[in-house]
Amino acid sequence: MNGGFRYLSQQNVAELGGADTQEAFNDACDVVTLMRQGETEMPAEIHVTLQGERGKTYALPAKVGGRFNAVGVKWTAHRPDADDGLPQSMPLTLVNRADSGLPLGLVESSALTAARTAAVSAIALRYAAPRKVRRVLLLGAGVQAIAHLEMLGQLFPELECVNWWHRRPQLLINNTPTTLPWPVHEYADLPQAIALENDAILTCTSAAEPLIDADAIRPGRIVIQVGYHEVSFAAINRCSRVVVDLWGDFCESSAKSLFQMYRAGQFSAGRVDADLGNLLLDGWRPAADDSVYFSSFGLNVFDVALAARVLTRATERNVGTLLSLFSASHYDQDKPC
Template identity: 30%
Template sequence: MSTSIPVVEQLPTLPTEEVLSAVRSAFAELAAGTAVQPAQTVTLLPGGGDVIAYQAATSDAYAAKVSPYLPQPDGPAIVTAWTVVLSTRTGRPVVLCDSAALTVERTAATTALAVDLLARSDASTLAVIGAGPQAHAHLRYARAVRSFTDVRIYSRSLREAPDGTTLAASADEAAAGADVVLLCTSAAEAVIDVTALSPGTLVTSISTNVPKAHEIAPTELPKLEVYGDYRPTVTASAGELVIAAEQGIWSPEQLRGDLPELLTGTCERPSGERPVFFRSIGLGIEDLAIARLLVPST
């Protein structure tokens, strides 16, 4: 019997609907109590750098994504990510994959799930802030859950709008009048003025792993209806939520709901009276959802 496991060094093209279904099912498993989502852990390395580990488990599989950040004395830091999936029936690894592209896909699909659950059903105007791989993936997945007819995009580095979009002169110009605003930047501070948004507008944020990084001003949280990807982890790690809690202007108890609760109807939906803010930090259950799609059929 072969002891080798499939190694996926380049993520194959996965159907958008298949990825969305996998992510939705993963959060439904969390809601049903048939999946486990620990908090991410950070291990500081001797001499500098760190490794972030994202874990998750379902009834038949366990996954761990490890993402090292390795500073180099003569150039940019090395940043990689690998996900391994183990069968919880046999204890054997069933797939190992490079998670660079996987992370982009699962992050954008999770945001799209939030758009599907939180945005108005007739949402037609979309703003995308950013122009990297995450921004492009977010645009693709968001279009799969709503029929956007007006798409604006803004990035300081962008000189030409992608097909089917309009290039805005600023982030706030792109967001003005939008039904959904997708923040896809590596900024460590606010990139739009959420106080200028209309009630019911949905803003999503992924931010970065930099401690306390945020894409909206923490002081504005009390004016928003705030949701997260998973209540136990997002309130402890998301930069603007942590800062606002430390300042005493917002508390984790004010989080209106998370994706498992939204899927099961156990939390309040947006009221339409204030802008809506959805924050995700990235979860092992999302990595597991996509990695399971790569496991060879038996």
């Protein structure tokens, strides 16, 4: 079968199920197993600066075997503040076959990034929470917050409610999913929202200074940090358990709260109690009275795996823009992944 090289737009990715959290959850679980089996590679990211104080572009390469059979690089532009109505973050993922190196396609990856991040949060909620999660506090109203709300609706229909703190009600009116299996209670006062009896707090904001301090840490509660610097060092220090998706070389440069704390000499790698492999493959679980902090760095090996999955489906359904890089005789006749 001549798969060719495909470009998948945001609309194509949505059509192919790129935003489906259950599929992203399954992908992430399979990739964690492949990581344990030594069938993945994830070199350190590199970046170059853009104009402005906050502008950077990141190249995040990875290889993943198994059913994905993919090697690729996620290229993300975190654009400087611009009043042009376009997203601040613009990710694309380039994928080749891992066995032959054949170029497969270029995928617009905003939805994939949101889906894989929410899927990792779902793993944490399911396996790292001290108690069965019934009430969730969601912080934020951007792309990641919406993706997490949809994840909760799809994978946790048994919740009693979701409490939602945000500052952008107009965005919620335009983007809130209309069919959720439980009530959503919105709050404008953050201390009031944190004081509620929540089993889990999901921080999905772009806050440059911590929103969660030590007073938010309680026995039986998990705090999942998705954004960069939303949790104070004091809050992390008060937690009895610290769990990460992975501890890697990125601890030396990442702006995530936990890694800032590490570089400040206030946290050691030996304090990490578990990572995704321990949760999914080793059966690690916290005690019911533990207070758990989960730091979600965001692993590019997941991005490449999800992009490979949608490219496989695109070939099967003939979706996307097919581009010619070589003459037809040069293409491998097998399916891409």
